[in-house]
Amino acid sequence: MIILHDYPLHIVEHQGFIDFVRALQPQFNPLSFNAIQGDCVTMYLREKQNLLNLIDGIPGRVNLTLDLWTSNQTSAYVFLRGHFIDGDWNLHHPILNVFMVPFPDSDGSLNQTIVNCLSDWHLKGRLFTLALDKFFSNETLGKLRSLLSVNNPVILNGQLLSQNCYARVLSRLALDALSAMRESIDKVRESVKYVKSSKSIEGNFLNLRQQLQVPSTMDLLIDDQNKWDTIYHMLVAACELKEVFACFDASNPDFRTTLTLDDWKQVEKLCAYLKYLYDAANILTFQPYPTANVFFLEVSKLQVELTCAALSQDPFCSHLITPLQEKFDQYWRESCFVLAVAVVMDPRYKMKLVESTFAKIFGENADQWIRIVEDGLHELFLEYNIIQVLPFTATNDDEGNEAMIKTEPFQEFDGSLFAADDGLSDFEFYISDFTCNQQFKTELDEYLEEPLEPRVQEFDILSWWRINGLKYPTLSRLASDILCMPISTLSADAVFDTEIRKMDSYRSSLDSLTLEALICTKDWLQYKSLPINVPNALVKIEC
Numbered sequence: 001m002i003i004l005h006d007y008p009l010h011i012v013e014h015q016g017f018i019d020f021v022r023a024l025q026p027q028f029n030p031l032s033f034n035a036i037q038g039d040c041v042t043m044y045l046r047e048k049q050n051l052l053n054l055i056d057g058i059p060g061r062v063n064l065t066l067d068l069w070t071s072n073q074t075s076a077y078v079f080l081r082g083h084f085i086d087g088d089w090n091l092h093h094p095i096l097n098v099f100m101v102p103f104p105d106s107d108g109s110l111n112q113t114i115v116n117c118l119s120d121w122h123l124k125g126r127l128f129t130l131a132l133d134k135f136f137s138n139e140t141l142g143k144l145r146s147l148l149s150v151n152n153p154v155i156l157n158g159q160l161l162s163q164n165c166y167a168r169v170l171s172r173l174a175l176d177a178l179s180a181m182r183e184s185i186d187k188v189r190e191s192v193k194y195v196k197s198s199k200s201i202e203g204n205f206l207n208l209r210q211q212l213q214v215p216s217t218m219d220l221l222i223d224d225q226n227k228w229d230t231i232y233h234m235l236v237a238a239c240e241l242k243e244v245f246a247c248f249d250a251s252n253p254d255f256r257t258t259l260t261l262d263d264w265k266q267v268e269k270l271c272a273y274l275k276y277l278y279d280a281a282n283i284l285t286f287q288p289y290p291t292a293n294v295f296f297l298e299v300s301k302l303q304v305e306l307t308c309a310a311l312s313q314d315p316f317c318s319h320l321i322t323p324l325q326e327k328f329d330q331y332w333r334e335s336c337f338v339l340a341v342a343v344v345m346d347p348r349y350k351m352k353l354v355e356s357t358f359a360k361i362f363g364e365n366a367d368q369w370i371r372i373v374e375d376g377l378h379e380l381f382l383e384y385n386i387i388q389v390l391p392f393t394a395t396n397d398d399e400g401n402e403a404m405i406k407t408e409p410f411q412e413f414d415g416s417l418f419a420a421d422d423g424l425s426d427f428e429f430y431i432s433d434f435t436c437n438q439q440f441k442t443e444l445d446e447y448l449e450e451p452l453e454p455r456v457q458e459f460d461i462l463s464w465w466r467i468n469g470l471k472y473p474t475l476s477r478l479a480s481d482i483l484c485m486p487i488s489t490l491s492a493d494a495v496f497d498t499e500i501r502k503m504d505s506y507r508s509s510l511d512s513l514t515l516e517a518l519i520c521t522k523d524w525l526q527y528k529s530l531p532i533n534v535p536n537a538l539v540k541i542e543c
Contacts, residue, residue, distance in 0.1 A: 003522050082096045167490045336369070347450075
């Protein structure tokens, strides 16, 4: 209970808590802070062993994200979260570690701490991608890439190490749009706060809405300025009730709306564009957490919508959206490769969605971007062949197959084949070349050439790959690592945050082991994703 609900450990010493428990069980003996702290750490070590056993047993690799929390002290806290798919094709994304680093100068200690965490979780040589936010410097990213490449196979020369958090990108765009219309938004907020200030005033407002027969069924909401989605919902509800606001001052002399008709029109236009961002971000709040294949369509759709809005003939829309589109275009160009690789692993789309989307966005340059994705996929698949030593799944690249091709009979001719005047020399060469190509067709080639699966709404991509794992033994391992790639570094409850999260004073006062124990154990128990019958680890705390 203490762990799941974030109660302070000192609650066991509070007289109110003691009286409450004794009312339920008169024989209850109060616990001390040290005792409950030891119990929490013991539970943490037990659950950590469960998770470690799970990670040790997965056939694939692990993706990592780094999220930064600040504090009132000269230190910050880094949340290291793992993302992986187990042998039964279930997706997991547990918090692995929470550790303190100096802030803002955290580069040196951060790098070595991450390396230590990888060793602690037996992840050396098993890392696939790493995602962090722009709060970490480019220098930090470069050092991490160098450190991780020492013990991990270099996947695409580090191209899959990302410094773009999708949720934070969307939040920054939303805040830019809201900031551009701060004056109008403040007017809406004050109007809503006045109506919600008392039940009698709100009752008068509702009566007026009925009299005016406004069809909206939405209720007015007071926003939380730390969550931009609440600002969006407040504006949407207020816009639907703008007619009521316009007439409300007649029955409430103290209410003076200062929003003009043009103001409302502009707020409505803002809401239309915020909806694009809201829909794009809301997918990150889904449970279970979505696999990486779903994001290509959402991100590319937003790219198209913002591009069209920036080209609008409406000066207001163009002025509002153009800066947003320019920023998102940078994110799109930096991330579209990773997003495209993920959607290719969706048998409903494969390369077809990438081709059609790139044609729409890149126009005459689409072929160049498509080739980058194709080459990257084949290079990834080749690396998995090399790592797993599966010679029968070699690729069809000329350089990669040079040694194998030399063993084929048609490559060993000395000219006599063409010298024979039987009229079939060209045909013999064609047949030999065709046979060679067929022999060295990879699993990836076969997968891409097969017909697309029907686009049903309830398609379970993890079940599809589990069923087809025997057909594509190497490609399915690549797919399992790709599909759990994280697009955002934030947890679902932080997707719409407008600021970096801050560790509260109570948690900051705890020692590092206790803090990590409370946060990690809550996460592991909350998702109930760990095996059950695992030997318990024991710990004794000296306080």
